[in-house]
Amino acid sequence: MNDYGHIDNDTPSFAISLYKEYRGLGIGTDMMNQMLTLLKNKGYKQASLAVQQANYAVKMYQKVGFEIIDKNEEEYIMRCSLK
Secondary structure (H helix, E strand, O other): OOOOOOOOOOOOEEOOOOOHHHOOOOHHHHHHHHHHHHHHHOOOOEEEEEEEOOOOOHHHHHHOOEEEEEEOOOEEEEEEEOO
């Protein structure tokens, strides 16, 4: 996906969201962990995403291994190493 979170053509980027009633139940964390495991098993070295700085999910992304590598006025670009 060639979005703001796009780093390069070898790095898949995420774009996910949950309905409000399903947030805070661990579903997003589980989804991210499963997708990161799948990508790692397929040989990808990293994954990326862009997220609004004020988004509650920033902490969850950090919890599953994403790090902030860049930012603009509104968003962080985050990368997760899959090594």
